[in-house]
Amino acid sequence: MSDSPAPAINPVYCALDTDDVAQATGLAARLADHVGGLKLGLQFFTSAGRKGVTQVRKASELPIFLDLKFHDIPNTVAGAVRASCALRPSLLTVHAAGGAEMMKAAARAADDGAHLHVARRPLILGVTVLTSLDQEDLSATGIDHPVDDQVRRLAELARESGLDGVVCSPHEVATLRADLGRTFKLVVPGVRPEWAAGGDQKRVMTPAEALLAGADVLVIGRPITASGDPPRAAQRIAQELASASAAACPLPNPDREA
Numbered sequence: 001m002s003d004s005p006a007p008a009i010n011p012v013y014c015a016l017d018t019d020d021v022a023q024a025t026g027l028a029a030r031l032a033d034h035v036g037g038l039k040l041g042l043q044f045f046t047s048a049g050r051k052g053v054t055q056v057r058k059a060s061e062l063p064i065f066l067d068l069k070f071h072d073i074p075n076t077v078a079g080a081v082r083a084s085c086a087l088r089p090s091l092l093t094v095h096a097a098g099g100a101e102m103m104k105a106a107a108r109a110a111d112d113g114a115h116l117h118v119a120r121r122p123l124i125l126g127v128t129v130l131t132s133l134d135q136e137d138l139s140a141t142g143i144d145h146p147v148d149d150q151v152r153r154l155a156e157l158a159r160e161s162g163l164d165g166v167v168c169s170p171h172e173v174a175t176l177r178a179d180l181g182r183t184f185k186l187v188v189p190g191v192r193p194e195w196a197a198g199g200d201q202k203r204v205m206t207p208a209e210a211l212l213a214g215a216d217v218l219v220i221g222r223p224i225t226a227s228g229d230p231p232r233a234a235q236r237i238a239q240e241l242a243s244a245s246a247a248a249c250p251l252p253n254p255d256r257e258a
């Protein structure tokens with residue numbers, strides 16, 4: 001493995017989907033130099049709670065994406081977002097399908113929560129259509145639009161409601177980037193290097209493809225955590241991203257210019 005440098009800001013957030021705090025803190029420490037952030041979700045939070053989140057943060061000092069995917073009435077979601085701010089997450093998720101009023105309440109609560117806990121305001125992201133769903137799965141829930149239309153519809157609603165970005169699959173990134181502009185955050189799971197198993201993810205691309213399509217953050221879990229050597233897997237992904245970025249934007253060659 002060559003030691004070629006990772007992109008200046010590593011866009012990979014590693015999902016630590018475990019209920020074992022020691023495993024999560026161990027991974028956090030080992031990955032600290034190889035990823036840009038860590039994602040803690042429902043499995044970890046329902047086992048390890050707020051204390052576990054603090055332990056993982058201390059083990060790595062990396063930004064934390066708290067992925068609790070709130071989906072409830074506006075008042076309840078607002079309360080949960082406010083309480084989450086005490087944990088100082090960089091990113092926090094709600095389900096965009098919860099609707100405009102719920103998302104507006106979440107955005108306002110992020111301002112209030114940051115103020116209350118003297119914390120930096122987290123970016124609030126709307127989860128659009130889960131990357132584990134394909135067209136057939138979506139239709140079975142009663143939604144008959146094409147998946148990419150449904151993602152666009154929810155992303156537009158999220159932006160109009162004051163959210164900072166959305167979670168979408170790599171398949172929708174290029175269109176959303178073109179439609180919603182440069183500053184709206186696109187956070188992208190369903191990312192699989194060619195050498196990793198797909199598992200339950202259905203709308204997938206490689207890390208390089210997702211990044212070049214316009215993703216801001218790549219959420220990658222099992223390809224790193226379930227590999228025999230997580231730091232090495234994360235380095236390999238960083239190297240693939242660096243090579244793809246260099247190929248897409250080559251540095252000017254002074255010999256050719258002459």
Ligand SMILES: O=C(O)c1cc(=O)[nH]c(=O)n1[C@@H]1O[C@H](COP(=O)(O)O)[C@@H](O)[C@H]1O
Pocket residue numbers: 015017039041067069093127129130131132167168189190191199201219220221222223
């Ligand atoms: O909100 C998420 O992060 C999320 C949304 C989505 O549509 N699909 C999705 O996989 N995720 C999360 O991203 C992570 C992907 O993990 P791996 O499939 O192991 O790479 C998991 O923690 C999921 O909970």
